[in-house]
Amino acid sequence: MREANSLQKMTSNRPYLIRAFYDWIVDNGMTPHITVDATVAGAILPQAYVRDGQIVLNISPRAVQQLQLGDKEISFHARFAGMAQQVLVPPQAVMAIYARENGEGMLFSQEKGREQGPPEDPRKPPSGKGGKPALRVVK
Numbered sequence: 001m002r003e004a005n006s007l008q009k010m011t012s013n014r015p016y017l018i019r020a021f022y023d024w025i026v027d028n029g030m031t032p033h034i035t036v037d038a039t040v041a042g043a044i045l046p047q048a049y050v051r052d053g054q055i056v057l058n059i060s061p062r063a064v065q066q067l068q069l070g071d072k073e074i075s076f077h078a079r080f081a082g083m084a085q086q087v088l089v090p091p092q093a094v095m096a097i098y099a100r101e102n103g104e105g106m107l108f109s110q111e112k113g114r115e116q117g118p119p120e121d122p123r124k125p126p127s128g129k130g131g132k133p134a135l136r137v138v139k
Contacts, residue, residue, distance in 0.1 A: 025097070
């Protein structure tokens with residue numbers, strides 16, 4: 001029975017890791033930032049601050065309101081140049097989460113089958129290139 005279950009595709013661990021690193025960074029009195037791939041479908045971002053297809057967002061409790069680190073999306077309200085805006089980020093668009101003060105955190109690789117565009121149907125087998133994703137610590 002264990003062997004059959006181990007062959008099933010699991011959901012992405014990225015939302016769980018984002019929440020864990022967020023808590024760790026905040027608990028240590030530091031400022032959590034995320035680097036986001038602004039080209040991923042479903043991302044609602046302040047486009048004026050996107051550079052080379054990426055944006056860095058401060059998601060500290062002082063910088064955002066109503067932060068939700070969900071399995072399907074990260075959402076919050078923040079001010080950009082004094083104007084309030086809602087931000088939505090699919091977890092697969094998060095490239096890194098780290099503490100601004102010392103760079104400690106995690107760099108995420110691109111998830112298999114989640115290159116760009118809407119998330120794939122979880123009932124379909126994953127597409128894309130083979131190989132293992134590599135996780136590295138941002139220093």
